[in-house]
Amino acid sequence: MSKSIATLRKKVISQGRMSLYLDFYPPLWDEKSNCYTRREFLKIYVYIKPADQYQKMANIENMHTAELIRARRQNEINKMEVYSAFEKEQLKIQAVGRESFLHYYKRLGEKKEGNNFSIWNSAIAHFEVFLKGKDLLFQDVTVTLIEDFREYLLKAYSLRNTKKRLSRNTALSYYNKIKTTLKRAYREDKLKTDINSKISSIKEMESQRNFMTLEETKRLFATPCTNLLVRKISMFSVLTGMRYVDIAKLTWSEIQYIDNDGYYIIFRQKKTEGAESMPISEEAFQLLGKRKGEKELVFKGLRKCDIDKTVPVWVALSGIRKHITFHCFRHTYATLQITAGTDIFTVSKMLGHRNVKTTQVYAKVIDQKKRDAANRISLE
Structure with missing residues (x-):
């Protein structure tokens, strides 16, 4: 030009x-x-x-x-x-450096959906508290600043309940959002230093994963449930390991049959955005009912509030004395698979985990059960 x-x-x-x-x-x-x-x-x-x-x-x-x-x-x-090419590049770097990192972070958060949107909003809110209401330019983003934010999160209190400190895993979740933003900004040349690779991480604390044994699971489904749709998707989750968010958005176009192989669900996970091809059993398929239009929801009329009201009462009526939420059905699927002898890598793939380390917590639960059983016999 x-x-x-x-x-x-x-x-x-x-x-x-x-x-x-x-x-x-x-x-x-x-x-x-x-x-x-x-x-x-x-x-x-x-x-x-x-x-x-x-x-x-x-x-x-x-x-x-x-x-x-x-x-x-x-x-x-x-x-x-x-201007030389170098001078032009320096001018460009200076111009980008004067842009707002905070506004960039917020724009990324605005693109999220559902529960992920809420988590990003909370993470951003804590970052704004950390900045004490000030803006932050790209040129002012440093390793020291992000490390200081890490320390803030590890000591921070909830913005909703000012008497309750953030759990380590919540702090990790919020910290990962800023790390994701740093990685993207570096890829887009808005940051000239890969700050994300230089900062310390927050170690995840293994959370308690409540689940039901096979005997408890059979007892629950033998107990009458006031909401038949809740019962149906609960059983479907136990048989497939799928999360509520993925079950709720499941359409008939994602249910496919492959000759000489069986039924599959071809879908994209809401949480990880990973594309999944998951085989399901004939028993799980029968729960879906009569096939309808390709774009129609499989479990039409499903509401999260109905699940939250129904599951605790239903579990109590079954005589199970554990704190079981709908997400525990996914944990139950994993532990039942491992107990039945399915290898950890297969279970990891079935759950859609990106890293097998995420799945290993279920193996530890089973190992603890074996240890508890071994300690029950004593000759002293």
């Missing part, structure tokens, strides 16, 4: 005036709007037909001021033409 020429032009507006603006040809790249532009309005005006000496003098002064601005812009354009 050839060198741009800045020309002073006039545009008729209201009240017998003309607005002065610069016309660039070819267009100039505008870093603020992130696109090419032909015009820069100067917010300077002249009268079309000056009514008195005052307006005539105002026209002369305003035209002079506008011409000075035009000359300055032209000099800037000319100087850009003689």
